[in-house]
Amino acid sequence: xxxxxxxxxxxxxxxxxxxxxxxxxxxxxxxxxxxxxxxxxxxxxxxxxxxxxxxxxxxxxxxxxxxxxxxxxxxxxxxxxxxxxxxxxxxxxxxxxxxxxxxxxxxxxxxxxxxxxxxxxxxxxxxxxxxxxxxxxxxxxxxxxxxxxxxxxxxxxxxxxxxxxxxxxxxxxxxxxxxxxxxxxxxxxxxxxxxxxxxxxxxxxxxxxxxxxxxxxxxxxxxxxxxxxxxxxxxxxxxxxxxxxxxxxxxxxxxxxxxxxxxxxxxxxxxxxxxxxxxxxxxxxxxxxxxxxxxxxxxxxxxxxxxxxxxxxxxxxxxxxxxx
Amino acid sequence: xxxxxxxxxxxxxxxxxxxxxxxxxxxxxxxxxxxxxxxxxxxxxxxxxxxxxxxxxxxxxxxxxxxxxxxxxxxxxxxxxxxxxxxxxxxxxxxxxxxxxxxxxxxxxxxxxxxxxxxxxxxxxxxxxxxxxxxxxxxxxxxxxxxxxxxxxxxxxxxxxxxxxxxxxxxxxxxxxxxxxxxxxxxxxxxxxxxxxxxxxxxxxxxxxxxxxxxxxxxxxxxxxxxxxxxxxxxxxxxxxxxxxxxxxxxxxxxxxxxxxxxxxxxxxxxxxxxxxxxxxxxxxxxxxxxxxxxxxxxxxxxxxxxxxxxxxxxxxxxxxx
Ligand SMILES: Cc1ncc(C[n+]2csc(CCOP(=O)(O)OP(=O)(O)O)c2C)c(N)n1
Ligand SMILES: [Mg+2]
Numbered sequence: 074x075x076x077x078x079x080x081x082x083x084x085x086x087x088x089x090x091x092x093x094x095x096x097x098x099x100x101x102x103x104x105x106x107x108x109x110x111x112x113x114x115x116x117x118x119x120x121x122x123x124x125x126x127x128x129x130x131x132x133x134x135x136x137x138x139x140x141x142x143x144x145x146x147x148x149x150x151x152x153x154x155x156x157x158x159x160x161x162x163x164x165x166x167x168x169x170x171x172x173x174x175x176x177x178x179x180x181x182x183x184x185x186x187x188x189x190x191x192x193x194x195x196x197x198x199x200x201x202x203x204x205x206x207x208x209x210x211x212x213x214x215x216x217x218x219x220x221x222x223x224x225x226x227x228x229x230x231x232x233x234x235x236x237x238x239x240x241x242x243x244x245x246x247x248x249x250x251x252x253x254x255x256x257x258x259x260x261x262x263x264x265x266x267x268x269x270x271x272x273x274x275x276x277x278x279x280x281x282x283x284x285x286x287x288x289x290x291x292x293x294x295x296x297x298x299x300x301x302x303x304x305x306x307x308x309x310x311x312x313x314x315x316x317x318x319x320x321x322x323x324x325x326x327x328x329x330x331x332x333x334x335x336x337x338x339x340x341x342x343x344x345x346x347x348x349x350x351x352x353x354x355x356x357x358x359x360x361x362x363x364x365x366x367x368x369x370x371x372x373x374x375x376x377x378x379x380x381x382x383x384x385x386x387x388x389x390x391x392x393x394x395x396x397x
Numbered sequence: 398x399x400x401x402x403x404x405x406x407x408x409x410x411x412x413x414x415x416x417x418x419x420x421x422x423x424x425x426x427x428x429x430x431x432x433x434x435x436x437x438x439x440x441x442x443x444x445x446x447x448x449x450x451x452x453x454x455x456x457x458x459x460x461x462x463x464x465x466x467x468x469x470x471x472x473x474x475x476x477x478x479x480x481x482x483x484x485x486x487x488x489x490x491x492x493x494x495x496x497x498x499x500x501x502x503x504x505x506x507x508x509x510x511x512x513x514x515x516x517x518x519x520x521x522x523x524x525x526x527x528x529x530x531x532x533x534x535x536x537x538x539x540x541x542x543x544x545x546x547x548x549x550x551x552x553x554x555x556x557x558x559x560x561x562x563x564x565x566x567x568x569x570x571x572x573x574x575x576x577x578x579x580x581x582x583x584x585x586x587x588x589x590x591x592x593x594x595x596x597x598x599x600x601x602x603x604x605x606x607x608x609x610x611x612x613x614x615x616x617x618x619x620x621x622x623x624x625x626x627x628x629x630x631x632x633x634x635x636x637x638x639x640x641x642x643x644x645x646x647x648x649x650x651x652x653x654x655x656x657x658x659x660x661x662x663x664x665x666x667x668x669x670x671x672x673x674x675x676x677x678x679x680x681x682x683x684x685x686x687x688x689x690x691x692x693x694x695x696x697x698x699x700x701x702x703x704x705x706x707x708x709x710x711x712x713x714x715x716x717x718x719x
Contacts, residue, residue, distance in 0.1 A: 106646050107574035130544035130580040131511055131572060162510050196482075197432060198493050200509025372708050374482025374490030375430055380705035 074256055080249040082223035083113050083189075086230035087151065089259050091121050094149060097234060098125045101136060101153030101189075110155050111191055111249060133159050137166035137188060141174060141239075144186040149234060156201045157190035157243060160209065171239035172214030183237040187230070192219075193245040193284055193334060194382050198373035204283060204334040206311050207341050209241055216240040216265055217311040221286035223253040225309055228263025236265060245284040245334075266313035270322070274304035277392055278322040278329040281305060282341055285332040285364075285383060292388045301396050311341060319345065320353045327358040328395045332388045337365035362391040398606050400673045406448055406468075406605050407668055408682050410440040410661055413464035415686045416473055419694065420463070420480060424640045429697075431480035431494050436462015438603075438635030439567055441660035443537070444468040445605035446565055446612040446630070450535060454616075455503040455521045457514045459537040459567060460495055461634070471499045474693035478700050485700040491711060503532075512545025514538060515564075519551040522560030522625070533619040534562045535612075541572025543586050552625065556593040561619035563612060564627045567602065569634040574646035587629040595625050602630025603660035635659065 077085070091097045099117060101109070105128045108115025118126040129136055133154065140150040154160065160167050167188070175182055194202035209215050216238050220226040226244065233240035255261075271286055272293050281289035286307045293303035304322050308315060323329055329349065331342030342363035349357060364383045372378055417437055423429045436443065439461055447468035450456065458465035466476050471487070478486030480494035487498050498506040505521065508514045518536035525532045542548070543566055555562045566586045570577050583589060590597020596615065600607040608630055615626035633655040637644045644652075668674035 102572075103574045110573065128575055128579065130575070131541045132544050132546065134546050159510060162512075196430060196493075198495065198509060199491075367709060369709055369712050370491075372491045373493035373496070374703060376482065376702045376705055377490050377708040380708040 074254040076252050077223055077255050078249065079220075079223045079226045079244070079251050079253070080111065080113055082227035082255050083230055083244060085255070086227045086234070087114065087117065088120065090231055090234040091117070091125065093259060096147060097149045097151065098143070099151040099153065100127045100129050102129055102131055102155055104128060104153050109153060111246065114153065133163040134166050137163040138170055140186045140188065141166060141170045141184060144184045144239070145174070145182050149185045151187045151189060151234065153189045155191065157192035157205055158200050158203050160188070160190060160205060160241070167209070167215070167241070168212045172212050176214055184239050185237045186239040187233045188239070188241050190241055190243050191246050192243045193247050194371050194378055195246050196373060196375045196378055199370035202371045202378070204243065204245070206241075206243055206282070207335045207339060207344070210311050210341070210344065211339070214239065215312060217243070218265060218309060219243040219245070219283040219311060220309060221245075221248065221281070221283050221307050223251065224255045225263050225269070225307075227255050228261055229265065229309060231262050232265050240265070243283060247284050251287070263309065265310045266315055267310070268306055268308045268315035268318040270304065270318065271307045272303065272305040274302035274326070276302045276326055276328070277304070277396055278319065278326045279303050279305050279332065279388070279392060280319060280329065280345060281307060281332045281388075282311070283334065285334060285388070288383070288385045288388055289332055291385055292392060295389060296392060296396070301392075303392065316348055316352065320349070323349060323353050324356045327356055329357070330362045330364060330388065330391045330395065332364040332383050334382060335365060336368050337363055338368050340365045359395045362395060364388050364391050398609055402448060403668060403673055406444045406609075407664055407674065408686075409444040409464065409468045410605070410664065411682055412473070412686045412689065413440045413444065413462065413467045414661055416463050416467065416476070416690055419690050420477075421640050423694070429481040431482065433480065433494060433640050434460045434462065434638065435636045435640060436464050438655065438659060439569060439632045440464040441605040441664060442565075442567060442602035442608045442630040442632055445608040446535060446537075446628075448609060449613045449616045451532070452502060454532050455505055455534040457505055457518050457521075457534065457536045458507060459514070459539055459542070460507065460511075461539065461567065461569070465537065466497050466499075466504070469499065469502050469504055471497065471502065471504065472693075473689065474696040477693050477697035481697055481700075482702065483697060483700040484703050485696065489707065489711065490703040511539070511542040512547040515545070515547045515551035518562050518564070519555045519560055522555055522562040523558065525561050526558065531620050532561065533616050535565060535616075536562055537565045537567060539572060540566060540568040540570070540577045540586060541575060541580055543589075544580055552593050552595070552627070555625040556595050559622060559624035561622070562625040563615040563619055564625060565612065566627065566629040567632055568629055569632045571634050571638070571647070573638045585629060587627055590627040595627060597627040597629070599629040599631060602632035603658055603663065605660070605664055632660075633658065
């Protein structure tokens with residue numbers, strides 16, 4: 074199996090799906106001639122022509138809303154936002170249009186739209202560094218995926234493109250250069266709504282999202298050296314959410330830590346906690362621990378950013394606390 | 398424009414240019430980690446437009462360059478500290494160099510999302526009008542940014558409420574890799590003023606006198622309570638979109654052509670011809686700029702990084718209206 078980067082895996086998925094289905098189009102700011110500010114779409118315009126791959130003005134509402142309109146009328150648009158934060162810029166189109174058009178019209182239409190959202194803190198401050206998945210988990214009608222490795226990046230994007238619903242696809246900027254084995258070929262897909270067990274273990278369940286997964290795996294390794302067996306679960310999709318895999322794991326371990334790069338209040342960990350209260354309270358022998366951003370915007374200066382973004386040490390400490 | 402004002406604008410253009418050159422060196426040498434969109438080539442319009450302001454007016458600058466702050470009189474060591482994410486800047490490491498703020502001089506800050514500035518400018522205009530003041534708001538934005546929907550909402554609101562806002566478009570031909578003629582349906586962005594029934598004017602943005610005259614007229618009008626205007630300054634982004642941009646989307650010839658219209662040597666020649674500037678005073682200004690920057694860089698180097706736990710501060714204000 075070839076080893077490629079997360080960025081290359083995303084591009085592979087785009088190319089394969091665009092070859093396979095002429096109704097798939099891709100547009101956004103600087104995606105065609107420049108190849109995307111993160112260089113994901115370089116060369117796609119030459120491959121597919123400028124009706125299917127094009128640059129747009131700086132008009133996020135028209136980008137996402139246009140995606141809804143094109144999806145209603147038979148295309149499968151992929152919209153690239155330059156930063157995940159701009160989902161808020163296009164908030165009406167994301168939440169109220171993409172998420173609610175079908176429902177409000179009694180299921181009359183399908184909306185096969187993918188919005189690609191580069192996420193994650195890279196010392197660029199409060200408006201260019203968020204992982205805002207949790208905001209949109211709260212909004213009905215939007216599927217949400219956050220791959221943590223190249224194979225999932227490819228497989229989930231292909232599923233997202235073929236899905237008949239709007240999918241917000243979060244690609245973490247700090248993962249772009251990470252490498253991993255990725256199956257070749259059109260048929261490789263990763264289904265939406267299925268978690269992956271990134272490492273098996275019996276003593277503690279560590280749920281990690283997106284760029285937190287590689288950190289969680291390092292923490293699990295460190296704790297293994299101290300005699301603790303940690304199970305690392307990567308939900309991969311946040312909507313739909315694979316509750317079963319987490320519940321099964323907690324039944325075995327009785328302890329859970331959730332690591333995420335969103336704000337703590339009403340973050341992914343809060344939802345998992347509530348879900349466990351409803352479904353698995355009797356199996357928990359310690360309180361849930363959340364490792365998340367304290368409820369502040371993301372500061373720009375690197376020293377400040379490092380203070381608020383969850384890192385290996387914070388995840389390790391949270392696990393230690395439950396294991397002691 | 399009198400000679401004193403000309404020289405003042407020239408000095409600020411020069412200082413801004415030298416400061417950006419130094420910042421680019423610092424970034425390329427890895428000495429500061431900040432992210433910078435240089436404004437090289439756009440200093441004339443930025444300095445001249447801001448020269449029309451009173452100290453109590455409000456400013457919403459755009460993301461392109463340092464000249465807005467230099468022109469407004471924000472000490473440059475503070476700008477450098479913001480760039481480096483250090484103490485001694487204007488925003489305590491929270492916002493970096495893209496969110497320089499200076500309430501004393503009405504510098505309201507910057508929206509990280511393009512187009513966030515327009516409604517805020519209108520809101521400052523509402524405030525001025527409600528309080529019965531005669532201040533104005535200057536709101537700068539790029540050609541690319543003019544295509545955000547917020548532009549339409551805010552300009553129309555300003556027009557119907559006769560808000561004292563001057564919208565200043567810096568049309569530099571590009572938005573990252575997107576040429577203006579492919580992003581924007583009108584040739585002159587000022588033509589859009591007709592849609593709001595407000596004055597709209599296009600000027601040579603590399604000619605500080607032309608910019609000053611046009612913006613002054615708009616500012617005077619706003620101050621009198623006659624409402625907003627749109628001034629488009631045609632200019633060119635001489636450097637890449639950011640420091641380190643590969644610029645694989647535009648030709649060297651195009652860029653070269655525009656370097657020949659670089660506003661700094663052009664204004665310099667004019668002032669020399671007019672004997673407003675002499676070779677000696679020019680050299681003095683250069684030396685002065687270098688010394689000011691050296692000192693500011695020293696200051697920035699001597700400043701500490703903020704204490705990590707201050708990341709938790711500044712979310713909420715503790716005060717109330719009582
Ligand atoms: C809402 C939003 N979309 C996209 C961006 C990313 N971005 C930053 S600057 C820029 C280009 C802006 O072009 P223009 O307004 O012409 O200003 P210039 O950079 O040419 O000075 C883009 C696309 C952003 N910050 N905010
Ligand atoms: Mg521009």
